[in-house]
Amino acid sequence: MTVNAEIHAGGNTWRSLPAAQQPEWPDQEALRDVIAELESYPPLVFAGECDQLRQRLGAVARGEAFLLQGGDCAEAFDAVGADQIRNKLKTLLQMGAVLTYAGQVPVVKVGRIAGQYSKPRSKPTETRDGVTLPTYRGDSVNGFAFTAEARTPDPQRLKRMYHASSATLNLVRAFTTGGYADLRQVHAWNQDFVKSSPSGQRYEALAREIDRALNFMNACGTDPEEFKTVEFYSSHEALILDYESALTRTDSRTGNLYDVSGHMVWIGERTRQLDGAHIEFASRIRNPIGVKLGPTTTAEDALTLIERLDPEREPGRLTFITRMGAGKIRDHLPELVEKVTASGAQVAWICDPMHGNTFEAASGHKTRRFDDVLDEVKGFFEVHKSLGTHPGGIHVELTGDDVTECVGGGDEIFVDDLHQRYETACDPRLNRSQSLDLAFLVAEMYRDQ
Numbered sequence: 001m002t003v004n005a006e007i008h009a010g011g012n013t014w015r016s017l018p019a020a021q022q023p024e025w026p027d028q029e030a031l032r033d034v035i036a037e038l039e040s041y042p043p044l045v046f047a048g049e050c051d052q053l054r055q056r057l058g059a060v061a062r063g064e065a066f067l068l069q070g071g072d073c074a075e076a077f078d079a080v081g082a083d084q085i086r087n088k089l090k091t092l093l094q095m096g097a098v099l100t101y102a103g104q105v106p107v108v109k110v111g112r113i114a115g116q117y118s119k120p121r122s123k124p125t126e127t128r129d130g131v132t133l134p135t136y137r138g139d140s141v142n143g144f145a146f147t148a149e150a151r152t153p154d155p156q157r158l159k160r161m162y163h164a165s166s167a168t169l170n171l172v173r174a175f176t177t178g179g180y181a182d183l184r185q186v187h188a189w190n191q192d193f194v195k196s197s198p199s200g201q202r203y204e205a206l207a208r209e210i211d212r213a214l215n216f217m218n219a220c221g222t223d224p225e226e227f228k229t230v231e232f233y234s235s236h237e238a239l240i241l242d243y244e245s246a247l248t249r250t251d252s253r254t255g256n257l258y259d260v261s262g263h264m265v266w267i268g269e270r271t272r273q274l275d276g277a278h279i280e281f282a283s284r285i286r287n288p289i290g291v292k293l294g295p296t297t298t299a300e301d302a303l304t305l306i307e308r309l310d311p312e313r314e315p316g317r318l319t320f321i322t323r324m325g326a327g328k329i330r331d332h333l334p335e336l337v338e339k340v341t342a343s344g345a346q347v348a349w350i351c352d353p354m355h356g357n358t359f360e361a362a363s364g365h366k367t368r369r370f371d372d373v374l375d376e377v378k379g380f381f382e383v384h385k386s387l388g389t390h391p392g393g394i395h396v397e398l399t400g401d402d403v404t405e406c407v408g409g410g411d412e413i414f415v416d417d418l419h420q421r422y423e424t425a426c427d428p429r430l431n432r433s434q435s436l437d438l439a440f441l442v443a444e445m446y447r448d449q
């Protein structure tokens with residue numbers, strides 16, 4: 001084996017371990033052909049960009065920056081349109097501007113975007129009216145329609161995921177570097193939100209302060225070009241390991257492996273088994289890695305994850321994304337943070353206030369209460385304040401569209417409204433106005449901190 005082949009084999013060591021949540025592809029030969037084709041495709045991101053994000057997340061881990069990570073629960077192939085991508089990006093940029101001003105630290109902006117096509121599920125099958133079919137696992141695996149044909153896993157979809165991610169990333173790069181993301185424009189959008197939102201009055205003072213700060217910078221002669229571009233990174237759950245390892249490449253500069261399907265990848269709550277394939281895969285790549293930690297996580301689990309994924313104790317390499325639930329975070333998070341901090345590891349602590357707060361409404365819609373989401377973030381800030389550690393950021397499922405999937409918010413969505421624009425293929429997302437509410441309210445918390 002040549003040195004390169006040996007290194008590349010490092011991206012496949014997961015194959016001898018149990019891999020949870022993988023699709024049952026009916027045609028293994030077709031899968032092998034798709035993997036071979038994906039292996040020949042160009043990278044979607046460059047190793048140097050992943051390194052840069054690792055450095056930015058290092059600042060988050062040290063308490064010098066805040067992470068805003070957000071986007072769809074599940075991206076969909078038929079939603080790879082300019083409007084949807086622009087709206088999502090616009091929402092994240094608006095949230096980022098508010099948080100930057102309130103925190104007075106850089107906000108690292110990372111989308112759940114350009115690769116978030118695969119979903120872990122609670123059950124392998126779904127039954128409707130006596131008919132049982134494989135569960136929908138994301139557009140990368142099967143179709144949402146409840147027919148045997150749509151629900152059969154099709155590896156050709158992995159290629160569609162690559163192309164959809166590529167098209168999305170291309171537009172995101174154009175928007176973030178081509179003038180669309182200009183901070184003054186982003187601020188003007190925020191002013192419109194404050195004017196039109198029923199809870200806008202509460203945010204007016206902050207919006208006015210941002211306005212004054214921008215005018216001050218203008219008056220000082222700050223180069224307007226400086227406002228025009230923004231750093232924005234992609235991320236998704238590294239779930240379907242055949243896809244992720246087919247997109248794993250050796251960096252010619254360093255000889256290290258990078259998963260070039262996205263800048264940052266995370267391992268989900270359902271696939272973070274310490275002796276499982278996902279952690280093994282993540283341990284081999286140099287991308288910044290996130291791991292979701294639910295309420296059953298023990299401090300020993302967290303310390304072993306650090307040992308496996310961040311043996312060099314490099315700030316920025318490992319991000320713990322806690323998703324405990326509003327009722328549990330205040331009880332479960334302190335011990336994890338205390339023991340990890342005592343171990344000397346510098347991980348970034350991020351709050352996902354979505355996944356521990358899902359419930360089914362009487363109408364059958366999966367939903368989340370805005371107040372629970374907010375309360376989990378509050379609990380997260382409280383715990384970090386009491387321990388003297390850094391509440392490093394938030395990880396949110398959101399869309400830039402006016403969907404009706406989560407209840408509550410300033411422009412209140414009621415349970416009876418859920419059916420109106422319930423468009424998610426999996427979990428409920430905050431809509432545009434709820435996302436901006438959250439940003440303004442988190443900004444207040446950050447200031448109090």
Ligand SMILES: O=C[C@H](O)[C@H](O)COP(=O)(O)O
Nearest residue numbers: 073119120121122123426427
């Ligand atoms: O987004 C997270 C999971 O994929 C999702 O919560 C699983 O949902 P399920 O419990 O309906 O399978």
Ligand SMILES: C=C(OP(=O)(O)O)C(=O)O
Nearest residue numbers: 120268269270292323355
């Ligand atoms: C599946 C997800 O979350 P978790 O692993 O925390 O359940 C997700 O973020 O899409």
